Amino acid sequence: MQNIEQELRQFVVDNFLFGQPNGHLSSSDSFLDKGIIDSTGVLELVVFLEETYRIKIQDRELVPDNLDSINNLVRFLERKLQHTS
Amino acid sequence: MCGIAGILNFSEKRVDPVLLVRMVERIRHRGPDDFGIYTDKRAGLAHARLSIIDLGAGQQPMHNEDKSLSIIFNGEIFNYIELREDLIRKGRSFRTRSDTEVILRLYEEKGEECVQDLNGQWAFAIWDSKRERLFLSRDRLGVRPLFYTVTEDAFVFGSEIKSIFALPNVSREIDPIALDQIFTFWVSIPPRTIFKNILELPPGHSLTVHRKQIAAQQYWRLDYAEGSMNVGSVAAHEEQYVGELLDLLVDATRIRLRSDVPVGAYVSGGLDSSFVTALVKKFTETPLRTFSVTFDDAEFDEGSYQNEVTHFLETDHQEVRCSCEDIGSVFPAVIWHTERPILRTAPAPLYILSELVRAHGYKVVLTGEGADEMFGGYDIFKEAKIRRFCAAHPQSTTRPLLFRRLYPYQPYLQGQSDAYLRAFFHVRPHELKSEFFSHLPRWELTSKLKMFFSEDIKSQVRSHDGYADLRSTLPPGYSSWDGFCRAQYLEAAYLLPGYILSSQGDRVAMAHSVEGRFPFLDYRVVEFAAGIPPHLKMKVLNEKYLLKRCANGLVPPSVMKRPKQPYRAPDGKSFFHGSQPEYVDVLLSSDRIQQDGLFDSLAVKSLVQKFRQGRAIGVRDNMALVGILSTQLVVEQFVRNFGDRPFYAEHRAGTASVCR
Numbered sequence: 001m002q003n004i005e006q007e008l009r010q011f012v013v014d015n016f017l018f019g020q021p022n023g024h025l026s027s028s029d030s031f032l033d034k035g036i037i038d039s040t041g042v043l044e045l046v047v048f049l050e051e052t053y054r055i056k057i058q059d060r061e062l063v064p065d066n067l068d069s070i071n072n073l074v075r076f077l078e079r080k081l082q083h084t085s
Numbered sequence: 086m087c088g089i090a091g092i093l094n095f096s097e098k099r100v101d102p103v104l105l106v107r108m109v110e111r112i113r114h115r116g117p118d119d120f121g122i123y124t125d126k127r128a129g130l131a132h133a134r135l136s137i138i139d140l141g142a143g144q145q146p147m148h149n150e151d152k153s154l155s156i157i158f159n160g161e162i163f164n165y166i167e168l169r170e171d172l173i174r175k176g177r178s179f180r181t182r183s184d185t186e187v188i189l190r191l192y193e194e195k196g197e198e199c200v201q202d203l204n205g206q207w208a209f210a211i212w213d214s215k216r217e218r219l220f221l222s223r224d225r226l227g228v229r230p231l232f233y234t235v236t237e238d239a240f241v242f243g244s245e246i247k248s249i250f251a252l253p254n255v256s257r258e259i260d261p262i263a264l265d266q267i268f269t270f271w272v273s274i275p276p277r278t279i280f281k282n283i284l285e286l287p288p289g290h291s292l293t294v295h296r297k298q299i300a301a302q303q304y305w306r307l308d309y310a311e312g313s314m315n316v317g318s319v320a321a322h323e324e325q326y327v328g329e330l331l332d333l334l335v336d337a338t339r340i341r342l343r344s345d346v347p348v349g350a351y352v353s354g355g356l357d358s359s360f361v362t363a364l365v366k367k368f369t370e371t372p373l374r375t376f377s378v379t380f381d382d383a384e385f386d387e388g389s390y391q392n393e394v395t396h397f398l399e400t401d402h403q404e405v406r407c408s409c410e411d412i413g414s415v416f417p418a419v420i421w422h423t424e425r426p427i428l429r430t431a432p433a434p435l436y437i438l439s440e441l442v443r444a445h446g447y448k449v450v451l452t453g454e455g456a457d458e459m460f461g462g463y464d465i466f467k468e469a470k471i472r473r474f475c476a477a478h479p480q481s482t483t484r485p486l487l488f489r490r491l492y493p494y495q496p497y498l499q500g501q502s503d504a505y506l507r508a509f510f511h512v513r514p515h516e517l518k519s520e521f522f523s524h525l526p527r528w529e530l531t532s533k534l535k536m537f538f539s540e541d542i543k544s545q546v547r548s549h550d551g552y553a554d555l556r557s558t559l560p561p562g563y564s565s566w567d568g569f570c571r572a573q574y575l576e577a578a579y580l581l582p583g584y585i586l587s588s589q590g591d592r593v594a595m596a597h598s599v600e601g602r603f604p605f606l607d608y609r610v611v612e613f614a615a616g617i618p619p620h621l622k623m624k625v626l627n628e629k630y631l632l633k634r635c636a637n638g639l640v641p642p643s644v645m646k647r648p649k650q651p652y653r654a655p656d657g658k659s660f661f662h663g664s665q666p667e668y669v670d671v672l673l674s675s676d677r678i679q680q681d682g683l684f685d686s687l688a689v690k691s692l693v694q695k696f697r698q699g700r701a702i703g704v705r706d707n708m709a710l711v712g713i714l715s716t717q718l719v720v721e722q723f724v725r726n727f728g729d730r731p732f733y734a735e736h737r738a739g740t741a742s743v744c745r
Contacts (some may be wrong), residue, residue, distance in 0.1 A: 014691060015695065017536065017699075018536065018537070018687075018688040018689075018691040018692050018695075019687050019688055019690075019691045020536055020685065021688070032508050032509075032511075035529065035530075035533055038509070038530065038703055038704065038705050039497050039498045039501055039505070039509055039703075039704075040497040040702050040703030040704065040705075040706075041494070041703060041705075042501065043497055043500065043702075044700065044702070044703070059502065060502070062502040062504075062505060063128055063502055063504040063505065064504055064505065064508055064525070065504075068508075084475050
């Protein structure tokens with residue numbers, strides 16, 4: 001999971017912060033509170049998750065509890081990957 | 086419609102006519118029909134003319150009999166016929182039928198107070214050589230532009246900044262504070278412009294220059310005190326409002342048809358331009374030709390609504406189709422005309438449209454600008470209303486569902502879950518107390534673009550507080566106005582002149598010598614609208630309610646019912662589509678970004694990469710790309726190589742084929 005966390009962090013930094021670390025992004029920082037993500041950002045994130053980890057994300061799963069921080073993402077992804085394997 | 090420029094030397098020294106010719110040469114697109122210059126022992130005035138009224142005899146600079154007064158004027162005074170009759174009754178005589186002479190005679194009669202009587206759109210300068218006073222004035226809402234600067238030995242002004250830059254001793258430098266403001270509010274706060282030491286005369290202001298003393302005064306302001314007091318006033322007044330407003334709009338349109346050349350109209354497919362077109366058709370005898378722009382991209386195209394309007398109103402209609410490539414190809418020219426960074430490409434199709442208008446021999450068009458600001462049409466008003474409604478009961482899970490009624494044209498927003506929708510529009514406690522409540526989400530989103538600033542710019546603007554700048558320009562009483570009125574004011578006082586009427590209006594129309602006229606911005610309409618109670622402007626969530634009542638029966642029913650769609654154009658993808666324009670590579674290259682020093686080259690590189698891979702779909706990414714590219718074009722065309730414009734030259738050959 002260490003790997004996944006790094007991949008996710010890398011994606012967020014590249015894609016939403018354009019390579020700029022923008023201070024330190026901690027794993028529990030809320031993307032919404034930090035203004036990192038907007039409405040299209042959520043969809044960009046979903047496309048990335050679906051393509052990279054070959055999972056299918058349901059509409060009802062598109063909630064901040066699953067997607068709004070590195071920690072939430074890791075937890076969500078662990079659960080999803082267990083289901084598929 | 087015209088361009089003006091001038092120099093007032095502080096010491097008694099004749100202005101070199103060559104300098105005046107250079108200044109006016111830079112703005113010949115504003116007035117290709119004729120040009121004139123005048124110098125006396127201290128002042129020099131230059132004028133480029135587009136003949137619209139009194140074609141034979143309106144030459145400028147125009148003087149009074151003893152040549153003690155000289156005027157150069159850009160714009161139109163729509164009530165000039167009534168003012169002229171009034172002045173003749175008072176014993177003044179006239180040599181021409183022009184509105185220019187009316188201003189001159191009115192100035193003789195009333196001095197600087199003359200502007201109070203004018204109904205129109207203007208920027209003019211009067212040199213009073215006896216009193217050694219230069220008097221400049223700009224219309225109430227900022228339809229026509231006017232810029233100035235002070236050099237070591239002179240006061241210099243012009244319709245466009247490029248005319249001022251024509252002087253060799255004027256420096257051309259980007260102002261980081263203005264950049265910070267644009268990357269927050271979408272506009273710089275007047276008198277500040279994107280260039281250091283170049284100032285804009287704010288709308289509703291006059292300015293006098295006597296020797297080295299320069300004094301600006303505000304002669305008019307938008308005031309919502311009455312509208313705020315009328316909050317909740319009884320519905321019985323509604324009928325009266327509808328009747329009076331329609332009468333006013335008919336008259337505002339009628340006097341805007343005064344012209345010695347034929348007048349056209351833009352049709353967007355929305356309510357406002359349809360209504361203006363209908364007012365011309367139903368209440369005047371004027372034969373009318375309409376023009377519109379359509380898009381290849383269905384997300385932006387309003388062609389079907391435009392067709393309905395032109396069939397319904399039986400106008401002689403012309404349209405031009407605009408593709409992403411077209412936008413990419415004209416963009417450098419557009420920025421040469423806007424003279425400032427912009428965050429949307431929307432001015433580009435209007436630049437192409439004015440070319441079409443001109444190709445058909447038209448110089449004047451009526452449009453629907455101003456209705457959304459004055460009558461409450463924008464989604465930002467609706468958003469603020471829903472945010473307040475939700476904030477009143479923060480625990481409610483149903484109230485936030487109203488956010489689905491917002492921005493129906495933004496598919497990515499529409500696709501959000503309820504939880505995210507709640508989160509995006511969440512109102513934080515400090516926002517409710519802010520005098521900028523309605524605009525905080527927009528400004529905070531836009532401010533995110535500053536992550537692309539270079540370290541140098543970031544450090545230069547770090548201690549700068551844009552909100553404080555804005556606050557210092559708010560009118561007295563603002564904080565006591567109703568929230569809806571405050572939101573309207575922020576749109577009408579800043580974005581309207583700083584973007585809508587300039588980058589999307591005067592500059593791209595005048596690029597092809599086309600003059601826009603705006604019945605909704607007749608000051609009588611504006612003042613009337615400001616007094617309408619907010620609940621009649623937007624009834625619950627029905628935007629422009631009162632205006633729709635006025636338009637009922639005059640425009641196609643489908644146009645009345647369709648959801649509000651703001652005029653937009655394809656943004657970032659215009660620059661990464663098909664044959665990619667060369668300037669994009671050059672100006673966004675890491676080398677160039679580093680040399681110019683405004684942005685962070687690594688961040689720009691990742692942004693460009695995201696666009697090249699087709700992954701940049703968000704509002705923020707698109708604003709960033711257009712903002713950065715337009716800033717780089719401003720630097721290229723005004724700071725680095727003023728006047729060379731290699732990328733501009735490149736496109737000129739290509740666009741004519743766009744017209745059909």
